[in-house]
Amino acid sequence: MKKILLNGENLTVSQAKEIVDKNLEIGISNSTITKIKTSRNVIEKWIKNDEVIYGVTTGFGEFKDVKIPQKDIEKLQHNLIISHSAGVGEPLPRNIVRLMLLLRINSLVKGYSGVRLELVKQLIKIFNFGITAYIPSQGSVGSSGDLAPLSHLAGVVIGEGYAYFGNELLPAKHVLAEHGLRPFKLSAKEGLALINGTQMMSAxxxxxxxxxxxxxxxxxxxxxxxxxxxxxxxxxxxxxxxxxxxxxxxxxxxxxxxxxxxxxxxxxxxxxxxxxxxxxxxxxxxxxxxxxxxxxxxxxxxxxxxxxxxxxxxxxxxxxxxxxxxxxxxxxxxxxxxxxxxxxxxxxxxxxxxxxxxxxxxxxxxxxxxxxxxxxxxxxxxxxxxxxxxxxxxxxxxxxxxxxxxxxxxxxxxxxxxxxxxxxxxxxxxxxxxxxxxxxxxxxxxxxxxxxxxxxxxxxxxxxxxxxxxxxxxxxxxxxxxxxxxxxxxxxxxxxxxxxxxxxxxxxx
Known part of the structure; x- marks a missing residue:
């Protein structure tokens, strides 16, 4: 079956629904890869120059003025995901979670988020393997994006939280391992890029x-x-x-x-x-x-x-x-x-x-x-x-x-x-x-x-x-x-x- 290439420009409602319902395989084109790499190169340069960038070298929200030392930048992104995974209530339907991941990937491949290509590839593998996060349905106020739901989604990427393996709910790191994947170590900007968006409501x-x-x-x-x-x-x-x-x-x-x-x-x-x-x-x-x-x-x-x-x-x-x-x-x-x-x-x-x-x-x-x-x-x-x-x-x-x-x-x-x-x-x-x-x-x-x-x-x-x-x-x-x-x-x-x-x-x- 033909692989669907995402570029962040022309995904339709019917295409998104078909990809999820029919478990179609997704990927990205060479031109999209170039955009992602170019965006990330700029981030790396700014970090090297010790520039002050919100959420990259600073804290989040009210902690926007707290400068983070370079040695703690990776920990900052990890802490962001686990602290913001604060959802409660019944789990979201699994097809909604799959749509969330698809839409998040489609946004990131536009090349304006500054994430590494390796992260995008990991997300695509998770999607194509059908790994589906357990996400509580309540907790988003709909600005700064759907923070709590997307944090639970991102948690699976880094081996935190829970995901479905068939009809069984297991720790995310175990589900990743079953598919030959390791928890992904986030770098500067990447945690923020994963959870700052409207993908739950859009799904x-x-x-x-x-x-x-x-x-x-x-x-x-x-x-x-x-x-x-x-x-x-x-x-x-x-x-x-x-x-x-x-x-x-x-x-x-x-x-x-x-x-x-x-x-x-x-x-x-x-x-x-x-x-x-x-x-x-x-x-x-x-x-x-x-x-x-x-x-x-x-x-x-x-x-x-x-x-x-x-x-x-x-x-x-x-x-x-x-x-x-x-x-x-x-x-x-x-x-x-x-x-x-x-x-x-x-x-x-x-x-x-x-x-x-x-x-x-x-x-x-x-x-x-x-x-x-x-x-x-x-x-x-x-x-x-x-x-x-x-x-x-x-x-x-x-x-x-x-x-x-x-x-x-x-x-x-x-x-x-x-x-x-x-x-x-x-x-x-x-x-x-x-x-x-x-x-x-x-x-x-x-x-x-x-x-x-x-x-x-x-x-x-x-x-x-x-x-x-x-x-x-x-x-x-x-x-x-x-x-x-x-x-x-x-x-x-x-x-x-x-x-x-x-x-x-x-x-x-």
């Missing part, structure tokens, strides 16, 4: 964005299935209507819905029913789903800029022989968009649950109450809607913006922090909840469509319905509902479901 950003793009398409599919089950109209999805309010996401959502519902026999069966217009949760899908799509696109632009950025401090500009102390580690750009994205994803769940509520309400749907033909003895999908409502309400709490908060650290030297790490973790939770909300809508809409037989769905909705029914049967008698919800999740979130619908309906935007 969550990559994971959430990749799945949010697919979820956006699934929401259109679930909404179209609800249109079928509720005998709604596609009139509101007219391209002519969208063009006079030309938001890209709105136009694309309406086009998706038209493709999915094309040739629907259910629609033809009630085309002259006299109903003028549907409820907002059906009629306004282009406006709501479309706004979410536009949000995803904006967030993607910010995250892809961030994952190809130099985010430590100070940064080394070898051509002009400068070290510039600044704030590229500050997580505000990521914090704001993670808050924005979790609000958007919450709305996607909100409108989906409203459609589910209509599906189970016999007085609104025209379908059997709670989608069971034997109501009373059976409760049908009554409590599935409760679950969706619960998740929607939980999302509202999680969507409070973390970025509006700040708390000073390091004796007020670091007096404004982004809290982007919290925004990113909460965004991940909102995504997980919203995926389940959409799955519940699909479960309910397919159950509703069953009661409309022998009428057939449209080109796209028909394929989606058939794929669900191949794997998840109609609920005739009450069953363990959580298993049915999980079964729908297994179908719609596996690779191939969206693609099969697109094969019938055409590419969804």
């Amino acid at each position: 969550f950003g990559v994971e959430v964005l990749y799945r949010a793009k697919r979820l956006s398409k699934l929401a259109d599919i679930s909404g179209a299935l609800s249109i079928e089950a509720l005998k709604g109209t596609d009139t509101a999805f007219s391209d002519k209507l969208q063009r006079v309010r030309p938001h890209t996401g709105q136009i694309n959502t309406a086009a998706n819905l038209r493709r999915l519902l094309k040739n629907s026999k259910i629609r033809l069966s009630h085309i002259d029913c006299g109903k003028v217009q549907d409820a907002y949760s059906l009629r306004c899908m282009p406006q709501v789903h479309g706004a979410v799509k536009d949000t995803i696109e904006y967030v993607n632009k910010v995250i892809e800029t961030e994952i190809n950025s130099a985010t430590d401090n100070p940064l080394i500009f070898a051509k002009s022989n400068e070290h510039i102390e600044g704030g590229n580690f500050h997580g505000e750009p990521v914090a704001l968009v993670m808050d924005f994205l979790k609000i958007a994803l919450s709305e996607l769940g909100n409108i989906s649950e409203r459609r589910t509520a209509r599906l189970v309400d016999g007085s609104l749907s025209g379908l059997p109450r709670f989608l069971t033909a034997k109501g009373g003895l059976n409760s049908g999908l009554m409590i599935a809607q409760y679950t969706a409502a619960s998740l929607v309400s939980e999302n509202k709490v999680l969507s409070h913006p973390a970025s509006v908060d700040s708390i000073p650290t390091s004796a007020n030297q670091e007096d404004h922090n982004s809290l982007g790490s919290i925004a990113a973790r909460k965004c991940f939770e909102v995504l997980n909840n919203t995926e389940k909300i959409i799955a519940i809508e699909i479960l309910c809409s397919c159950q509703g469509i069953d009661f409309l037989k022998p009428l057939k769905c449209g080109k796209g909705t028909g394929t989606a319905y058939a794929e669900i029914r191949r794997n998840v049967k109609h609920i005739d008698e009450d069953i363990l509902m959580s298993e049915h919800i999980n079964a729908v999740c297994d179908v719609i979130f596996r690779e191939g479901f969206i693609e099969s619908v697109e094969k019938s309906a055409g590419k969804l935007s």
